Amino acid sequence: MEIALIISRCSTTESKQDVTRQSEELRCNYGNTYQIIKEFSYYKSGTKNDAVNDDILEYAITNNVKHIIASETSRISRKISSFALFLEKCNENKINIIIDNYKLHTLLENGEVNGMVQTMLSIASTFAMAELRLIKSRLDSGRAKYIKEGGKLGRRVNSTKNSKQLLTEHSDIVKFVKQNQSIRNIMTLTGKSSGTVQKVRKLVLEPA
Structure with missing residues (x-):
């Protein structure tokens, strides 16, 4: 059985998706076909994740991984140039x-480049970038309308707990973060949401 890795990414502003759900679906769809040896599951903008993609490629090349699985092109990158570079490096190696959403493979079974699929993915990455621009445009328009009608942006005063109180309340998460447990494992161990785990993890790992 050939080895593979999974990429599961969400932007920190995406509430409709969750990296855990992506990983579970990909494992369900491909776990019987490939030996999945690594998951790169994280929250970061798809326009600012080049460094993570570099780490993914380095891991794949070093460990002779033959397949990289993602739910859609935008999970790898929302920048056309970044996705194209990622694809090129994968072809070279x-x-x-x-x-997954198109059930497409960039290489043929003999290891040769699947030209038709790569053209389709180039088009898909263009749509992913256009989708991001549309989302930003709608958000900016909504914010402008809200402010024009007298609304104020930002957190309400005293609406959130201070850092010390948050760390105390979620001491179980703190413990597992210090043990270098993954976000997914901490969610399973504590039964708490990814948002809460991410927030506490950031506080724990922030330099004093």
Whole structure:
């Protein structure tokens, strides 16, 4: 059984998606076909994740991973140039990218480049970038309308707990963060949401 890794990414502003759900669906769809040895699950903008993609490629090349699986092109990157570079490096190292929502493979079974699929994915990455621009445009328009009608942006005064209180309340998360447990494991161990785990983890790991 050939080895593979999974990429599960969400932007920190995406509430409709969750990296855990992505990972579980990909494992369910491909776990019987490939030996999945690594998951890169994280929250970061798809326009600012080049460094993470570099780490993914380095891991794949070093460990002779032959397949990289993602739910859609935007999970790898929302920048056309970044996705194209990622694809090019995978081609150079004979690494097949599998895009689940289209059931596409960038390499043929003999390891040769699947030209038709790569053209389709280039178009898909263009749509991913256009989608991001549309989302930003709608958000900016909504904010402008809200402010024009007298609304105020930002957190309400005293609406959030201070850092010390948050760390005390979620001491179980703090313990597992200090043990270098993954976000997914901490969610399972504590039964708490990814948002809460992320918030506490950031406080714990922030330099004093």
